[in-house]
Every structure is written in C-alpha cells, then in structure tokens.
Amino acid sequence: MTSYFDVLTLNGRAIGADIVWGIRKLRVIVVYGPQAPAERTNLFTSVEPFLVTNRQGVLGLKPLCQGILEWWEVAKDRIKTFCLGYCKRKARQSKREVSHLQRLLEREYAKGNCGSTINQDVCDSLKAMLRHVSEGKARAFLARSRSEFIEQSETCSAAFFSSVREKKARQVVTGFRDSQGIVVTEECQVVRVATDHFRDSFKEKDVGRGDDFLELLERQVPGDIVQALELPLTVSELEGALNRMNKGKVPGIDGLPVELYAKFWSILGPVLLEVLTEVLQAGEMSGSFATGVISLLYKKGDRTEIGNWRPLTMLCVDYKLLAKVLTDRLGEAMPHLVHVDQTCAVPGRSTRWNLQLLRDAIAWAEDRNLPLMLVALDQTKAFDRVQWRFMFSILERLGFGKVFIRWLRTLYMHVGSRVVVNGYLGDVFRLQSGVRQGCPLSPLLYVLYMEPLAAAIRADKGVRGFLVPGSGGLRVKLSQYADDTTLLLDRDECLMRSLQIMEEFGRASGSKLNCAKSSVKFFGKWRERMDVPGGLAFCPGPIKVLGVSMRRPLMRLLFGFIWGGRYEYVARGRMLAGVEAGGRDQESLWPGATWGLGRNSSHGTTAMQQSGFGLTRRLPGQR
Numbered sequence: 001m002t003s004y005f006d007v008l009t010l011n012g013r014a015i016g017a018d019i020v021w022g023i024r025k026l027r028v029i030v031v032y033g034p035q036a037p038a039e040r041t042n043l044f045t046s047v048e049p050f051l052v053t054n055r056q057g058v059l060g061l062k063p064l065c066q067g068i069l070e071w072w073e074v075a076k077d078r079i080k081t082f083c084l085g086y087c088k089r090k091a092r093q094s095k096r097e098v099s100h101l102q103r104l105l106e107r108e109y110a111k112g113n114c115g116s117t118i119n120q121d122v123c124d125s126l127k128a129m130l131r132h133v134s135e136g137k138a139r140a141f142l143a144r145s146r147s148e149f150i151e152q153s154e155t156c157s158a159a160f161f162s163s164v165r166e167k168k169a170r171q172v173v174t175g176f177r178d179s180q181g182i183v184v185t186e187e188c189q190v191v192r193v194a195t196d197h198f199r200d201s202f203k204e205k206d207v208g209r210g211d212d213f214l215e216l217l218e219r220q221v222p223g224d225i226v227q228a229l230e231l232p233l234t235v236s237e238l239e240g241a242l243n244r245m246n247k248g249k250v251p252g253i254d255g256l257p258v259e260l261y262a263k264f265w266s267i268l269g270p271v272l273l274e275v276l277t278e279v280l281q282a283g284e285m286s287g288s289f290a291t292g293v294i295s296l297l298y299k300k301g302d303r304t305e306i307g308n309w310r311p312l313t314m315l316c317v318d319y320k321l322l323a324k325v326l327t328d329r330l331g332e333a334m335p336h337l338v339h340v341d342q343t344c345a346v347p348g349r350s351t352r353w354n355l356q357l358l359r360d361a362i363a364w365a366e367d368r369n370l371p372l373m374l375v376a377l378d379q380t381k382a383f384d385r386v387q388w389r390f391m392f393s394i395l396e397r398l399g400f401g402k403v404f405i406r407w408l409r410t411l412y413m414h415v416g417s418r419v420v421v422n423g424y425l426g427d428v429f430r431l432q433s434g435v436r437q438g439c440p441l442s443p444l445l446y447v448l449y450m451e452p453l454a455a456a457i458r459a460d461k462g463v464r465g466f467l468v469p470g471s472g473g474l475r476v477k478l479s480q481y482a483d484d485t486t487l488l489l490d491r492d493e494c495l496m497r498s499l500q501i502m503e504e505f506g507r508a509s510g511s512k513l514n515c516a517k518s519s520v521k522f523f524g525k526w527r528e529r530m531d532v533p534g535g536l537a538f539c540p541g542p543i544k545v546l547g548v549s550m551r552r553p554l555m556r557l558l559f560g561f562i563w564g565g566r567y568e569y570v571a572r573g574r575m576l577a578g579v580e581a582g583g584r585d586q587e588s589l590w591p592g593a594t595w596g597l598g599r600n601s602s603h604g605t606t607a608m609q610q611s612g613f614g615l616t617r618r619l620p621g622q623r
Contacts, residue, residue: 072275072318073287080255094133101130170298173421177304187424194419195426197306198294201384202417204432210390210508213452216459220399221333229329230403233277233322235269241324245317250295252316253418254288261317276322283410288316290415291428292436311384313417313438320440323411326404327440337398338447341454344482345443351546354479354486358550361466361476361488365524372466372524374543374550375487375495375536377502378517382483383446384434387510388412391435391449398448411441433510443482453505454480457487462497466490479545486545492533495520499534519543521550 061078065071105126112118175185176193184190221229242261251257261268279285292313301308315323334346343349358374365372379385395405412431419426435442435449457463457477465475466488479486489495502513518536521543522529532538542549 068278076254175304176306183304191421191424191426194421199429202431202434205510207387207510208508214397216455217397219337225333226401230401235273237325252314253291253293254316280407292417294417294419313436324440330444342480345447357479362523370524371490371526373489374521376519377485378514379483380512380514385510386435387433390509456501463494
C-alpha cells in the first residue's frame with residue numbers, strides 16, 4: 001500500500017490534486033487564489049461545453065439514471081474525472097515546455113564550450129522564462145501551505161519554511177494507542193484504531209427522556225418564523241448561501257470545490273435546486289452526499305492519545321449548501337429561543353458580552369471584597385456526544401414545525417463518515433449521534449441542545465449566582481459561548497448543586513463534564529483560597545475564558561492607573577442616559593473601545609446593560 005499527494009500546477013497555480021489512500025484512490029480538485037489565472041479560466045472554459053453537450057456531457061446522462069439523485073452522483077464523478085484529466089494534460093505539457101527551455105539553454109552554453117559565440121539575449125530570454133515558471137511553482141507552494149505570515153512579493157525566508165514545516169509536522173500522526181494500551185505505528189493499524197475510536201464515539205448512548213429539563217423551556221418559535229422555516233428552497237437562496245461560503249477550502253469526498261459551483265452556477269444552480277428538493281422530499285441521502293471525511297487536528301497533550309486530536313469533518317459542497325440555507329433560516333429563530341447568557345450562533349450577540357460580564361464581576365468582587373468563584377466548565381467531546389433523540393425532543397418542545405424537523409433529520413439520519421490519517425482512508429461507519437464539526441448547522445443545534453441545562457441552573461433556587469450591583473437583586477449565574485460555560489458563584493453549596501444538575505442533565509442528554517479540565521478561580525474575599533469543592537481543578541494563575549486570561553493584579557493596576565484611586569460604581573444606564581430620561585448624559589470614558597458598552601453600541605442590549613451594572617468615573621461637580 002502506497003500513499004502520495006501530488007498537486008498539479010498550471011503555470012505555478014495549484015489546480016488539481018491526486019490522493020491515494022490505502023487501496024482507494026480519492027481524487028480531489030483544488031482551486032486556489034482569489035484571482036483566477038488564465039489557466040483556471042481555460043479549465044472552466046473546457047468544462048462548460050462538457051456540461052451542456054447532450055450526447056456526451058453530464059446533462060445528457062439524466063435519462064439513463066434511475067432518479068435525479070443517482071444521476072447527480074454520476075454527474076459529479078464525471079465532472080471530477082474530466083477536470084483532473086485536463087489538469088494532468090496541462091501538467092505534462094508544462095513539464096515538457098520546461099524541459100524544452102532547459103535543453104535550449106544548455107545548447108547555447110554548449111556553443112560557448114565549443115568556441116562559438118553565445119547569444120546572450122537568447123540566454124537571458126530563456127532564463128527569464130524559466131524564472132517565471134519557478135516563481136509560479138513558489139506561488140503554488142504558498143497557496144498550498146496557506147501561510148499567514150508572508151506578504152505579497154516577500155521573499156520566502158528560512159523562518160517562513162521553518163514555520164511551514166512545523167505546521168505540517170504538527171498534523172502528522174506518528175502512532176495511536178489502541179484499546180490494549182499499545183502504540184501502533186503501521187498506517188493500516190493507525191487508521192483502524194482511529195476508525196474504531198470514532199465509531200464508538202458516534203454511537204447512540206443510553207439516556208433517559210429528560211422530561212424535567214424539557215419542561216423548563218418556556219420560549220416558543222414565533223408562528224411567522226415557523227412558516228418561513230418550511231418554505232420551499234429557491235435558487236436565489238442557494239446562490240446567496242454559495243456566495244457566503246469561504247473559498248479555497250478543502251472539498252468533501254466528491255472533490256468538487258466551491259469555486260466550481262460558483263463559476264457554473266447558471267448551469268448547476270437549477271439542477272442543484274432539483275437535487276436538494278428531492279433530498280428533502282425523499283427524506284434520505286446517499287453516496288457522497290451522505291459521507292463525510294474526518295480529518296484530525298492536533299490540540300495538545302500526548303500525541304499518541306487519539307482523544308487529543310479534534311475531528312473535523314470535510315463535507316461535500318452540495319451538502320453544505322443545503323445545511324447553510326437551513327442555518328440561515330434557523331438563525332432567525334435563535335434570538336427568540338436562546339437566553340441572553342448564551343452568545344454563540346445568535347445574530348447580534350458577541351463574545352464581548354461574556355468577557356465584559358466576567359471582567360466587571362471580578363472588578364466588583366475585588367473592590368468590595370466579596371466572595372466570588374469563576375468556574376470554567378469543560379465538556380468532554382461536546383459536539384460528539386449530542387444524542388439525536390434528545391436534540392429532536394428539544395426542537396419539538398420549542399415549537400418547530402414537523403416539516404423543518406424532518407428536514408433536519410434528513411441531514412443527520414443515515415449518514416456516515418470515514419477517517420483519514422496521513423493520507424490513508426478508513427472504512428465507512430454509520431453515525432448514530434453527534435453534530436459534525438464542519439457542518440454549518442452544528443453550532444446552532446448544539447446551542448439549542450444546551451439550553452435546557454442553562455435553564456435548569458437559572459431556575460434552581462439552590463444556585464444563587466453573583467449579585468449584580470444596581471440591578472434590584474438580579475443574580476447572574478452563568479455565561480455561555482457554545483460549550484464554554486462559566487459559572488459565577490459565591491457559595492460552595494451553589495457549586496455542588498450546579499454539578500448535581502449537570503450530572504442529571506448528562507443522564508438525560510449524554511453530555512459529560514470533564515472534571516480534570518474544569519477549573520475554578522477565586523476572587524475578592526476568597527482571593528487566597530486554594531481548596532476546590534466538587535473535585536474540580538484549582539487554577540493557580542489567570543483563568544482563561546474564550547482565550548482571554550482573567551487576572552486580578554492587572555485589573556486592579558489598570559483601575560488604579562485610570563482613576564488614581566478615586567472611583568465609584570454607578571449604574572451605566574443611568575450615567576449614560578440623557579437628562580430627559582433621568583440620567584446624567586455623560587460620554588463613555590472609552591468611546592469605541594471594547595472596555596465598556598457605550599450608548600452608541602451597535603450590538604444590542606446585553607445582560608449587563610439590562611442590569612445597569614457598569615464602571616463610570618466620578619466627574620467634578622457630580623454627586
């Protein structure tokens with residue numbers, strides 16, 4: 001068994017790739033670069049008549065297939081085969097041209113060795129053409145490396161190549177530890193271990209009904225949005241989703257990139273609408289449409305532990321187009337269903353809300369010497385452990401229509417994946433749980449999946465939360481961004497009760513708390529405390545939330561530098577509101593900065609604004 005990755009280049013631009021994975025060859029078309037070169041234009045020009053020819057083209061195959069879904073699979077394979085054949089022919093032609101230029105240059109220098117006069121103009125011209133080819137290959141390498149550290153026309157330095165090598169080396173799997181604790185290094189064995197691991201990870205778990213958690217969901221999808229969610233698909237809707245998709249991404253198992261769909265949308269758009277409509281009506285998918293390729297991304301820790309590798313699923317563009325359209329529709333309902341504590345996948349909300357809440361809570365606790373613990377909770381394989389039965393029960397409880405739920409079931413039922421490790425592809429296995437990292441719908445579905453847990457913590461009287469000043473007794477209990485949940489508590493009993501709720505939620509939903517990676521940091525009156533109840537880890541340094549370190553010394557130093565020790569806490573809403581509204585009509589001290597929310601903030605009203613909790617300087621002459 002051999003494995004190779006050969007990128008085909010046309011004048012230095014990467015156009016196609018040919019990958020051998022084990023005994024199966026997967027051909028992938030890759031089109032790089034925001035500006036289409038002449039070679040890519042020629043490729044597209046050659047594909048167009050191939051698509052529209054009735055006898056030999058793809059559209060002419062429709063009468064020969066049983067149904068449009070079978071034809072679409074044949075059509076994609078024919079398009080891929082044609083494009084790769086074109087790329088190979090151009091690559092061979094380019095190689096012959098380079099060899100011809102080199103022979104001509106050698107012939108000129110051979111004349112000099114024989115005593116004849118060398119035509120320097122001819123030599124310079126040949127060198128210029130060879131240099132142009134070499135520069136094209138270098139540009140193709142930059143495109144393949146996807147480097148973020150090089151500017152246009154900058155010379156590739158040793159530091160650049162070192163960063164590329166380091167980046168590539170991080171993604172190479174040297175071996176995995178199997179169920180017996182033995183590290184296997186043979187390619188076929190490594191793929192087998194990875195396949196067995198993810199087959200087990202995506203199995204359906206034995207969970208309860210979770211009725212107690214479902215009853216806590218009081219919000220409902222508005223009726224007009226329910227109707228809009230179930231409207232038939234349109235070509236313009238698909239085209240809008242296509243235009244918003246990122247370019248230059250690795251395609252799915254069918255090998256067709258976004259750029260190909262965008263170029264031939266006038267031809268493929270109506271056909272794809274017919275295909276996707278049939279998928280939704282039939283309620284099932286097959287072939288490449290239903291198969292994803294799981295690529296592994298190293299996180300940290302022992303590289304031989306497969307749990308330290310994040311699975312990213314490469315999906316076909318036609319699947320992602322359908323998922324993207326449903327995602328856009330579902331996004332309209334998210335603000336009506338998700339509490340303001342959660343900021344992920346909800347239009348108009350930002351991670352700044354989470355960070356500002358935690359920052360101000362720490363500042364208040366430190367200044368008033370109040371007890372405060374921040375508990376950063378980590379979910380074990382959060383997206384992978386989502387149980388479909390519980391997820392669809394949540395959607396029904398929230399009031400989604402039967403048609404829209406059936407569409408979502410179509411995208412998740414009867415689908416499979418294959419794991420790729422170092423270029424070797426494993427067997428197909430069926431998915432029975434989880435939302436795939438790489439699917440546009442996954443963040444939204446996971447947020448709805450976690451909403452019952454957040455509702456249970458908010459409704460439980462045994463979890464007091466942290467008192468927000470100036471709010472009339474409002475206590476903030478948690479802050480969420482997708483699976484990143486941070487609790488704000490002032491009693492040990494509140495933490496123990498929160499962990500108990502999470503354990504009960506896990507039995508109903510399949511989620512599992514990773515206690516080893518969940519950490520606690522104490523502030524205010526508890527700043528010297530180190531004992532942690534509940535078996536969670538103590539955080540001795542700054543606690544990191546959403547990639548930002550929350551630290552006490554920097555916070556106090558910054559406050560002292562800005563205010564010089566003369567500051568007070570005033571309701572931000574009252575300070576920034578106009579005089580006619582009973583406020584003081586003061587400008588923000590940091591206009592436009594992310595430090596505080598001014599009255600001109602464009603991203604809506606946060607929990608902090610609703611509660612009136614903020615930091616404002618005392619101005620001369622004010623009470």
